[in-house]
Structure formats: C-alpha cells, structure tokens
Amino acid sequence: xxxxxQHIIVHHSITPRDLNxxxxxxxxxxxxxxxxxxxxxxxxxxxxxxxxxxxxxxxxVRQYRAHKTVGAHCKEESMNFKSIGIxxxxxxxxxxxxxxxxxxxxxLVGFLREELSIPVKNIAPHRKYATYKSCWGKNxxxxxxxxxxxxxxxxxxxxxxxxxxxxxxxxxxGVKEGEAERFRxxxxxxxxxxx
Ligand SMILES: [Zn+2]
Numbered sequence: 174x175x176x177x178x179q180h181i182i183v184h185h186s187i188t189p190r191d192l193n194x195x196x197x198x199x200x201x202x203x204x205x206x207x208x209x210x211x212x213x214x215x216x217x218x219x220x221x222x223x224x225x226x227x228x229x230x231x232x233x234v235r236q237y238r239a240h241k242t243v244g245a246h247c248k249e250e251s252m253n254f255k256s257i258g259i260x261x262x263x264x265x266x267x268x269x270x271x272x273x274x275x276x277x278x279x280x281l282v283g284f285l286r287e288e289l290s291i292p293v294k295n296i297a298p299h300r301k302y303a304t305y306k307s308c309w310g311k312n313x314x315x316x317x318x319x320x321x322x323x324x325x326x327x328x329x330x331x332x333x334x335x336x337x338x339x340x341x342x343x344x345x346x347g348v349k350e351g352e353a354e355r356f357r358x359x360x361x362x363x364x365x366x367x368x
Contacts, residue, residue, distance in 0.1 A: 175241045180256035180295040181285060182247050182302070183278070183317055184224065185309045190263030190271065191230035197262055198235065201227070210245040213238045224258040226281060232273025234281055240289065249302035257285055265310020279321045293318060 188197055206221035213220050215238055222237040223245030229235070238244060246258035259281065261274050270278075285291060296317050299308035314320055322328070 174243055174254060176243045176253070176257075177255055178240055178257045178285075178289050179291060180252060180297065181282060181291055182252060182256045182258050182297060182299055183309045184246060184258065184260040184299045185265045185313075186227075186260050186262045187264045187266075188262060190261075190268055190274075192262065194229040194231070194233060194235075194262075197229065198222070198227070205245065211243075213242045215239055215242070224260040226257070226259045228259065228261045228274050228277045228281070230262055230271050230274060232271065232277040234277050247299055247302055252302055257289070257291075261309065263310070265312045266307055267312075269312055275320060275325075278317075279323065282317075282321060296321075 186197070186201070188200065201222045202220060205223050210221045210223045213222075215236065220237040225238045225240065225242075225244060226234055226236050240257060244253045244256065244258045246260070247253060247256065259278065261270050261278065263270055263274070282296060286293065286296075298313065298315065298317060300306050301315070309317075319325075
C-alpha cells in the first residue's frame with residue numbers, strides 16, 4: 174500500500190517548542206518506534222517517526238517519509254493512506270508556535286499544495302478527525318488557513334489596536350458580536366507573537 178496524499182494534517186508535538194532539534198528528533202524516533210510505527214527508509218536513513226515532516230521551533234523543516242510512504246499520524250478515516258502529516262514542535266494548548274514556525278508551515282503547505290494538487294479545504298488539524306484530541310492545540314484555529322493567511326500579521330496588529338482602543342483586555346470575553354468578536358478572539362489567541 175502506498176500513500177496517495179489528498180489532505181494535509183497538522184499536529185503539535187506536546188513536547189516543549191524550543192528544545193534542541195536533534196534531541197527532539199531522537200525522542201520522537203524512539204517513542205514512535207516503541208509504539209510500533211513502521212520504519213520508513215528515507216534518503217539513507219531509517220526512521221520510525223510517523224509524520225512526513227516536523228517543523229522545529231526555529232523554523233527548520235525536516236522530512237522523515239517520502240510523500241508516497243504511508244504515515245503513522247492519523248488513523249481516523251484512513252488518513253494515513255491519503256495525507257501528509259506535519260508536526261510542529263510545541264504544546265499549543267499552553268504556548269504558541271514561533272513566527273518562524275508559522276512562516277515555515279506556510280511555505281511547506283504552499284509547496285505541498287502545488288506539488289500534490291491538494292485543495293485548500295483539505296488542510297486540517299488532527300482534531301478534525303481525532304475529535305477526542307485537541308491536537309494541534311487549543312490556542313490554534315480549527316482552520317489552519319486562518320493562521321497561514323499571509324496578511325495575518327497585519328490583521329492581528331489591527332485587531333490588537335482595535336482592542337486596545339475599544340475596551341480593556343479584562344473585558345474581551347464580555348462582548349460577543351460580529352466582526353468585533355472575531356477580531357478579539359484572533360487577537361487574544363495570537364497577541365503573544367506581535368506585542
Ligand atoms: Zn496529532
């Protein structure tokens with residue numbers, strides 16, 4: 174069986190975002206080996222890492238499986254046979270990806286979409302399929318495209334300005350209507366990046 178990728182599924186590692194990349198890689202490999210994930214032979218190395226790609230805290234991207242190699246990252250809906258798995262290091266239930274990680278993810282997704290003709294609607298976090306998980310983290314949107322929007326920095330900056338002007342942070346949760354609410358939640362999620 175080979176992988177026929179028509180989807181991109183994004184994950185978080187739950188390990189600390191900025192841990193040394195080599196240490197993180199070794200620990201992924203050992204953990205996934207112990208969980209019985211099949212080996213993949215990629216560019217002269219043997220890996221058990223279940224994702225096709227990992228994006229580290231400094232934005233470095235490393236590949237562990239060929240696109241046609243079946244993944245071990247999302248068993249629901251047989252996604253391992255029809256997707257590319259990308260993991261960002263970090264626990265985005267409690268922290269945020271670095272700007273370098275978001276930039277790298279944007280580039281990688283752009284490349285994969287073009288290379289594999291993957292429609293934009295087929296990019297999703299793990300939790301869309303594994304609904305019992307929060308993966309890729311509660312701090313990140315259900316639609317990754319929202320984060321990958323190339324104008325996101327400008328939008329967040331203007332959202333933060335809007336919020337500062339209109340209401341104290343303590344009240345951000347208090348008002349729930351239309352555009353203002355969308356801006357507020359976006360700003361709240363991402364304000365740690367740009368302030
Ligand atoms: Zn996951």
